[in-house]
Amino acid sequence: xxxxxxxxxxxxxxxxxxxxxxxxxxxxxxxxxxxxxxxxxxxxxxxxxxxxxxxxxxxxxxxxxxxxxxxxxxxxxxxxxxxxxxxxxxxxxxxxxxxxxxxxxxxxxxxxxxxxxxxxxxxxxxxxxxxxxxxxxxxxxxxxxxxxxxxxxxxxxxxxxxxxxxxxxxxxxxxxxxxxxxxxxxxxxxxxxxxxxxxxxxxxxxxxxxxxxxxxxxxxxxxxxxxxxxxxxxxxxxxxxxxxxxxxxxxxxxxxxxxxx
Amino acid sequence: xxxxxxxxxxxxxxxxxxxxxxxxxxxxxxxxxxxxxxxxxxxxxxxxxxxxxxxxxxxxxxxxxxxxxxxxxxxxxxxxxxxxxxxxxxxxxxxxxxxxxxxxxxxxxxxxxxxxxxxxxxxxxxxxxxxxxxxxxxxxxxxxxxxxxxxxxxxxxxxxxxxxxxxxxxxxxxxxxxxxxxxxxxxxxxxxxxxxxxxxxxxxxxxxxxxxxxxxxxxxxxxxxxxxxxxxxxxxxxxxxxxxxxxxxxxxxxxxxxxxxxxxxxxxxxxxxxxxxxxxxxxxxxxxxxxxxxxxxxxxxxxxxxxxxxxxxxxxxxxxxxxxxxxxxxxxxxxxxxxxxxxxxxxxxxxxxxxxxxxxxxxxxxxxxxxxxxxxxxxxxxxxxxxxxxxxxxxxxxxxxxxxxxxxxxxxxxxxxxxxxxxxxxxxxxxxxxxxxxxxxxxxxxxxxxxxxxxxxxxxxxxxxxxxxxxxxxxxxxxxxxxxxxxxxxxxxxxxxxxxxxxxxxxxxxxxxxxxxxxxxxxxxxxxxxxxxxxxxxxxxxxxxxxxxxxxxxxxxxxxxxxxxxxxxxxxxxxxxxxxxxxxxxxxxxxxxxxxxxxxxxxxxxxxxxxxxxxxxxxxxxxxxxxxxxxxxxxxxxxxxxx
Ligand SMILES: Cc1cc2nc3c(=O)[nH]c(=O)nc-3n(C[C@H](O)[C@H](O)[C@H](O)COP(=O)(O)OP(=O)(O)OC[C@H]3O[C@@H](n4cnc5c(N)ncnc54)[C@H](O)[C@@H]3O)c2cc1C
Ligand code: SF4
Ligand code: FES
Numbered sequence: 001x002x003x004x005x006x007x008x009x010x011x012x013x014x015x016x017x018x019x020x021x022x023x024x025x026x027x028x029x030x031x032x033x034x035x036x037x038x039x040x041x042x043x044x045x046x047x048x049x050x051x052x053x054x055x056x057x058x059x060x061x062x063x064x065x066x067x068x069x070x071x072x073x074x075x076x077x078x079x080x081x082x083x084x085x086x087x088x089x090x091x092x093x094x095x096x097x098x099x100x101x102x103x104x105x106x107x108x109x110x111x112x113x114x115x116x117x118x119x120x121x122x123x124x125x126x127x128x129x130x131x132x133x134x135x136x137x138x139x140x141x142x143x144x145x146x147x148x149x150x151x152x153x154x155x156x157x158x159x160x161x162x163x164x165x166x167x168x169x170x171x172x173x174x175x176x177x178x179x180x181x182x183x184x185x186x187x188x189x190x191x192x193x194x195x196x197x198x199x200x201x202x203x204x205x206x207x208x209x210x211x212x213x214x215x216x217x218x219x220x221x222x223x224x225x226x227x228x229x230x231x232x233x234x235x236x237x238x239x240x241x242x243x244x245x246x247x248x249x250x251x252x253x254x255x256x257x258x259x260x261x
Numbered sequence: 262x263x264x265x266x267x268x269x270x271x272x273x274x275x276x277x278x279x280x281x282x283x284x285x286x287x288x289x290x291x292x293x294x295x296x297x298x299x300x301x302x303x304x305x306x307x308x309x310x311x312x313x314x315x316x317x318x319x320x321x322x323x324x325x326x327x328x329x330x331x332x333x334x335x336x337x338x339x340x341x342x343x344x345x346x347x348x349x350x351x352x353x354x355x356x357x358x359x360x361x362x363x364x365x366x367x368x369x370x371x372x373x374x375x376x377x378x379x380x381x382x383x384x385x386x387x388x389x390x391x392x393x394x395x396x397x398x399x400x401x402x403x404x405x406x407x408x409x410x411x412x413x414x415x416x417x418x419x420x421x422x423x424x425x426x427x428x429x430x431x432x433x434x435x436x437x438x439x440x441x442x443x444x445x446x447x448x449x450x451x452x453x454x455x456x457x458x459x460x461x462x463x464x465x466x467x468x469x470x471x472x473x474x475x476x477x478x479x480x481x482x483x484x485x486x487x488x489x490x491x492x493x494x495x496x497x498x499x500x501x502x503x504x505x506x507x508x509x510x511x512x513x514x515x516x517x518x519x520x521x522x523x524x525x526x527x528x529x530x531x532x533x534x535x536x537x538x539x540x541x542x543x544x545x546x547x548x549x550x551x552x553x554x555x556x557x558x559x560x561x562x563x564x565x566x567x568x569x570x571x572x573x574x575x576x577x578x579x580x581x582x583x584x585x586x587x588x589x590x591x592x593x594x595x596x597x598x599x600x601x602x603x604x605x606x607x608x609x610x611x612x613x614x615x616x617x618x619x620x621x622x623x624x625x626x627x628x629x630x631x632x633x634x635x636x637x638x639x640x641x642x643x644x645x646x647x648x649x650x651x652x653x654x655x656x657x658x659x660x661x662x663x664x665x666x667x668x669x670x671x672x673x674x675x676x677x678x679x680x681x682x683x684x685x686x687x688x689x690x691x692x693x694x695x696x697x698x699x700x701x702x703x704x705x706x707x708x709x710x711x712x713x714x715x716x717x718x719x720x721x722x723x724x725x726x727x728x729x730x731x732x733x734x735x736x737x738x739x740x741x742x743x744x745x746x747x748x749x750x751x752x753x754x755x756x757x758x759x760x761x762x763x764x765x766x767x768x769x770x771x772x773x774x775x776x777x778x779x780x781x782x783x784x785x786x787x788x789x790x791x792x793x794x795x796x797x798x799x800x801x802x803x804x805x806x807x808x809x810x811x812x813x814x815x816x817x818x819x820x821x822x823x824x825x826x827x828x829x830x831x832x833x834x835x836x837x838x839x840x841x842x843x844x845x846x847x848x849x850x851x852x853x854x855x856x857x858x859x860x861x862x863x864x865x866x867x868x869x870x871x872x873x874x875x876x877x878x879x880x881x882x883x884x885x886x887x888x889x890x891x892x893x894x895x896x897x898x899x900x901x902x903x904x
Pocket of ligand 1: 302304305306323324325331333335336338339340341423450487488489498499503506507543667691692703705706708710
């Protein structure tokens, strides 16, 4: 619980809009308590910038408890910063030493155009889900929930895959800027469950096609995504996605949804 | 203003069915012709937008985050109640109804609560069919736990992320409709005002948060599912962006605001560590099952290491004061007692603004009794989260906890159809004054949000549209629309051009929060509330004079976004204090120090068995009060006692 105060030098990526070239700007963050969260440190810097008539650093955040997936930036070259299994909003300043230099950059990927400073446009991830990351069930037409028992081990595995918060760190960490881990997590969550079987045929194909169309790269097994993922989403899902993909290619002549991409 | 609850009569178990049978419908072919605006993509808004789109309406859905999947519903940890009676422990729709009315301290509408309990079972069916990975037993059936002191196990959960999984279910259903083209989703788009035409809600004015563009959106009706207003306290367990702008703008156009003083303070949150603190993190209530709450008996011990304080010098105040319930007293009792001991100078932990606001939650007895492994199994994730934030390991030293604002029971007044006092304006989820009365039971907000979104709104929206049939078209150049757009632009201009700009909006928000927290928080009294009512207008004037926003309105400008929200919190905060002052009784989350008996809340059913619905008059200090009387045909009001 002991508190120390840190003085840090921040090198922050500043970019006025998607078409601006962008540059690093250096700011001093002095008297930072080790109990602060990383984003609170940025709040303090921003309030000071405002008082001095300077434009505050834009960054995305909302829940600040590691679950909404809004926050995300590259801290000293690492997506979400140095602490394993931790979003940048849950990162605390006790992970840093006095006198540290800290480099802050947005997620960099062609699928994520920069909006401003550290804020990027991640709507491509939504469009991947729209391409088939759901189970079609009309509201009110569901049958009694306990009619279909699901083995605990399967339900637990589906939950493991469903932990993804859609932050995009996996894309930012990947040398190919691939969104495979994100896409695979959803495909796996749904294909593991009996409810997800009816649409299993198409799902992997349409979602992967959308991922490619958004300009994300392919997976060449670097594994950086898993290392950066704050929720511990496992690489094994990518292998599973590839199996699903083969399966849907083989059978794609049967029962293709009309009008699907 | 007329408050007509429009609840059906007759036996309570048939009211919803009866209501549905007598409601108007819109033929499938005609639905496409109706545009419905849904503001909010949380459990309530996401579920409503997806269901309405699926039914064939032309839906436009808005949220302020960059994706609908990030609404604050995502953060709910504990679970969702449903009267499935899977555990065969005597649960039923009636029992859930009874518990909710009683838990709400007899300040909610019986018909609504009964419907909520009925619909709870459909929610679980729907979520499971969507692939929500709820916890299961080894036999493959759904698992349940008992939550928040309930005598039955009716809570469904998905690890510690129930809200996340339920929201992703609704989000995926929404994505399906976006793909189908029935829902147009507009993320990063903030509603800044309501468009009212001919006495009906006909649209909204928004600001694109990426470009600053102000646009009107016209529709046949508007549904607000914009969440709670807990951030009026500045520090709360809500997400940073949660705000009251949408409901407050609606209020200023004539929507009555009900019971604003009913707010819930959760007892187990991680305490503030400094004045820079931006939000508070909830630690699950389940911790109180095994943790013992204490503070030092002597003031001189508060800075000692807890391990160094001998047993006889520890004050287990909940166990001593409430021997029957001990550490498991309800949320409000636990919270209030933490306040009392810390105001006596017995608080522990870091000193912030001259006070130590923390109490110990000690697991050492439980670890000795059950072993560290068992405790790790039960609370491992929570302990890790605590250590990440507070820097201490609860396996080795007691946790420090303190109450924080968690939920707001008050909100827009709605009738049985969830329609506000403005025709064509509906509200669901935490944004409405809800089914929780003066106090919400654990695991029932998710239930209410989804009941509203999946099952009530899709139906009552159709009823409204079936009744009005075709509304005259409203042109974007109509004076009612251009006036609303102009008002938004002028407000932004005013915020950006304060006469003596000095401080960022947070500076004022923190001060406002401090006033509300100390004077209209866990424990309230006349004197404090009157003081708050003198302080708030002064601070508000200073805000409009000195708020400082750098940059322009025509770009992503997060300071401007926050300033607009803080401005509305000032007016809502004032209304909360007015409401709290007027309600001369203690009930649920509203505790007036003058109305208590041996430390227990003293309700006054004779004078206050009503909903207080406030009408905007143009002057935030002088709202007009309307009362909706509450009658209890099924659950007879009784007194709570936890001694
Ligand atoms: C930490 C935490 C834990 C909780 N745990 C539980 C639990 O275990 N069980 C339980 O039952 N309840 C729990 N609750 C309460 C519950 O989560 C909420 O009450 C519920 O999820 C609210 O859902 P909603 O749909 O009404 O609002 P939200 O999910 O808050 O959604 C609001 C939506 O409105 C949008 N919005 C708001 N203003 C605007 C605007 N001006 N313009 C455009 N869009 C706007 C937002 O973008 C968002 O999409 C918890 C709450 C918190 C804070
Ligand atoms: S897989 Fe992990 S890193 Fe990728 S979006 Fe999901 S949570 Fe973020
Ligand atoms: S702000 Fe929500 S995950 Fe970081």
